[in-house]
Amino acid sequence: MLTYKTYLSVLFLSITLALTGCKSSKTISEGDKNFRLSAKQLIKENARKSPDFKTLQSKLKITYSEGEKRHSHTVSYRMQKDEVLWMSATFGVIRAKITPKTVAFYNKLDNTYFEGDFEYFSKLLGTDLNFERVQNIILGEALFNLKDESYKVSVHEGSYLLQPKNQRTLFEIFFLLNPSHYKVKSQQLSQITEQRHLQIDYLTHQEVDTQVLPEHIKVIAVEGTDEMIAELEFKSVSLNEDLRFPFKIPSGFKKIEL
Template identity: 50%
Template sequence: MKSLKITTACLFLILGVSCKSARSVVANGEIDNKLTSKQLIRENGKNDASFKTLQAKVKIDIIDGLKESSYSLSMRMEKDKTIWISATLGLARAMITPDRVQFYDKINNQYFDGDYKLLSDLLGVELNFDKVQSLLIGEPLFNLKDDTYVISNNEASYILQPKNQNSILELFLLFNPSHFKMDSQQLLQPSKKRFLQIDYTGYQDVDKQILPQNIKIIAVEDSEELNVMMEYKSVSINEEVRFPFNIPSGFDEIILDDAK
């Protein structure tokens, strides 16, 4: 059942953002050793996404142990309200809203209808709609104004971490010196042997907004590792979008009592 839970969760997470006529961003900025954590947080906030709607084609590659699979999906989003995903021919479809997570699979005649506990338990982070949306559009999972951070750097990125790291959940945020968007988000739970890393390996300029182009998610628990690579194509923003979703009758409900 664990592989089913992981695959289901990945379908909820396979979303991103891009735009038609977008240009790839060349990241060639240099590290400023005098930059403070407050200045970095302020610069990052200036580049928050401000679109109203978007739709895109998303290419997905998933590596789960020795199993590899690829998908082409359609994705639509109304920012802060709805995230919708549909596989080819509508064989699988998911819809996420601030208070609900829904999914159905016509191949196996099954569906899921519940809250964010599945994703939260699987990834080891308390998730909600805002966190899922932020993760997928290259913004920090956590509100950076809610804590005090210290800054350091490596050769390519600024690194923020809480001044007082939580022993239960350690957090490291890496920012690009060119545009101050995220290079990586890394969350570690040592006691549960869990590690989650979201790498933003490419960005694009969309109507003067800098948005992700390629994302890689690595989720590790004990000795098991899941890799998800996403590429966003044929995207448009601020156009009218619809979110058709209706769980077919006769499908079996997916019950995940033990998501841990």
């Protein structure tokens, strides 16, 4: 059974994706590699590949491990771009909904619910989170807008390496971009003084109705000696269908504090 920490952590680490089994989708293979782009050209090409759709739905297989414990679950996943992220376990026994203002979920197995903001998850991953950044992780976009500052580019182990010309005071961030389709291959955020490290690896991408989306994502969150790993596999993906996002906390449920 999904624990609160597992379910909510994975909700944001979904922040880890694999989109397979859809008739209109195909895995993107490695094409010709182009290492001749400047940082500005690379950022421009990456922006051109940003997904453009209204809604997405799929079956989402979540694999989550912490220490020696490993769990795997499948849930229904839906999103309305820029507005709602929604997940529901079998028969709706556990359901979650995220909007730009709120984070909420309920559990019919023990009649409890949570309703709050992004503070808990920011502490969990060691970086400030909001709806836009959570959505960016899910869609394979950079955590921070690459157009907001100056970057320098180099080649590292067969990928483009983007890093700010002036790293932030509180943390360092690096982006690896694919030299074939220019999507983010990995993004890594480190807080050395806090012994925190967040790494989001996009192992493969796929094309769904002309949109380039993550196919398999792996997220590793480290704090001190503790390590949490989450992977997601999205199956039977479809875009731009009319979707509902039903969510109502049943009466009589007890609110939990995280």
